[in-house]
Amino acid sequence: MIGELINSIEKIEVPSADRKFGITRILKKYDGIPVYIKDVNGYEVIGNLCNRETIAKSLGISVKDLTRHMLSCMEREKEGKLVINNKLKKEYIEDDPREINNYPIPIYYPKDGGPYITSGVVIVKDKDYGVNASIHRILVKEDHLVIRMVEQRHLHCIYTKNIQDGEVDVAIVIGVHPAVLLAAATSGDITFNELRYASVLMGEPLELIKCDTVDLEVPPGEFIIEGKITKEMEEEGPFVDITGTYDKVRKQPVIKITSLKRKENPIFHALLPGGIEHKVLMGLPQEPRIFKGVRNVVPTVKDVVLTEGGCCWLHAVISIEKRTEGDGKNTILAALASHPSLKHVVVVDDDIDIHNPKDVEYAIATRVQADRDVVIIKGAKGSSLDPSIDEDKTTAKMGIDATISLRKNRDDFIRVEISKDRF
Structure with missing residues (x-):
């Protein structure tokens, strides 16, 4: 076989x-x-x-x-x-x-x-x-x-x-x-x-x-x-x-x-x-669990990936179709609850390729204000695989809501594309 x-x-x-x-x-x-x-x-x-x-x-x-x-x-x-x-x-x-x-x-x-x-x-x-x-x-x-x-x-x-x-x-x-x-x-x-x-x-x-x-x-x-x-x-x-x-x-x-x-x-x-x-093999089976957990609170979730840079265990990127203000933060909380070993999570709009680290970084660079869009949770139970974990097995967890605020003009954030039609 x-x-x-x-x-x-x-x-x-x-x-x-x-x-x-x-x-x-x-x-x-x-x-x-x-x-x-x-x-x-x-x-x-x-x-x-x-x-x-x-x-x-x-x-x-x-x-x-x-x-x-x-x-x-x-x-x-x-x-x-x-x-x-x-x-x-x-x-x-x-x-x-x-x-x-x-x-x-x-x-x-x-x-x-x-x-x-x-x-x-x-x-x-x-x-x-x-x-x-x-x-x-x-x-x-x-x-x-x-x-x-x-x-x-x-x-x-x-x-x-x-x-x-x-x-x-x-x-x-x-x-x-x-x-x-x-x-x-x-x-x-x-x-x-x-x-x-x-x-x-x-x-x-x-x-x-x-x-x-x-x-x-x-x-x-x-x-x-x-x-x-x-x-x-x-x-x-x-x-x-x-x-x-x-x-x-x-x-x-x-x-x-x-x-x-x-x-x-x-x-x-x-x-x-x-x-x-x-x-x-460790991370891929966790992605459906995160997807399901997020879907319970944000039905318009599109995709989930546990990134290789985060050892396919500690870092996730999640794309959603944002419909209401607060969807990004609810996604963060649902993801952390669905995969307790998760340490950092980034939530992006569905125009961002979550499998492309440059695309994700672009969303963070152009759509995030740290004082508004970064969530930090102190003293949470962490993963034993994280060498930086505290002696009592707790860690700080972070979520970044890199989605476009619905209070903004969405057109200001969408990247230009050249037409496929010939001039």
Whole structure:
């Protein structure tokens, strides 16, 4: 599935790379552009795969339709169809669990705690909540794994609920369709079935394979790791987070590997920490949530983007069709409430291209009076990914209303355009 996509997109091809820092150098050089590395420890590697253009192409839509498509699909998540197709198992080779040390799993940066799986979709199941699919960084040790679990996320909730019974079944799938990655990066209600959502995103049933050593069904990725999350804890980290800065070391749960499978000629997906792919996969699923939250108070919202400069997490730009004075400020407040990690938000009119930083800056330069249009909120709960956050986890948040005041003559603000007609 991922191989078909790779063949259909424009990409940079590189003959070979070392998995220790070599993959990183190449992916950083071409950050945001898909890169296919033909040989890393005898394996093929794809990186920078999921930019906005590739995700849109994989879903058969345009980039400008991504937010509305995701929102529509999230609202129809229960309609997703999952089909077990165990015939796909014949495509896989069983490896000894220690063979994972020969896989092309990168060491990205000099201070990393070791090789890290960064694109693995982690799948667990709970008898009350159902299936959960999510993405977490996973440190590879000699014969086991250590997984970073953020306390507020659903995986941690399911783990703490079930670990008292001894161990928690888990599967990690590497090299999946972008729709599965996008779905796994989406935060819904704890009963939200990410795999069904992926099916709706794709517009077709999602095939699954029954695992051999754990009670789970998983999408047919390039690599499948089955295992048990245990009560045992080990140090995880240091590791680079979305801001490109190092996260701290913590005690995190150990995963015991029970089965290791790969396709005969698998393609490993290396997701660069702090790269554009990392930012897009984290931020893109938040845009429909912000859009929906803003739409509740400003129905004429047009589009939302979490910007790359703001790590696709801390900064948003929102375009609206302004109809009443105050729409801009209401949009700011709704956006901050919809995505609590948001730190700064700019609201613009719908003649501004929110994907063009120069256009957004133009709106700020020509349509903003700071004493009237800048909103500052002190002492709000901030994002743990922001290195400037205060010790008590609070931060100041800011909104800029860069829309044209309805008290002004709109014609004074509209940029001239040359007629397309010939003179």
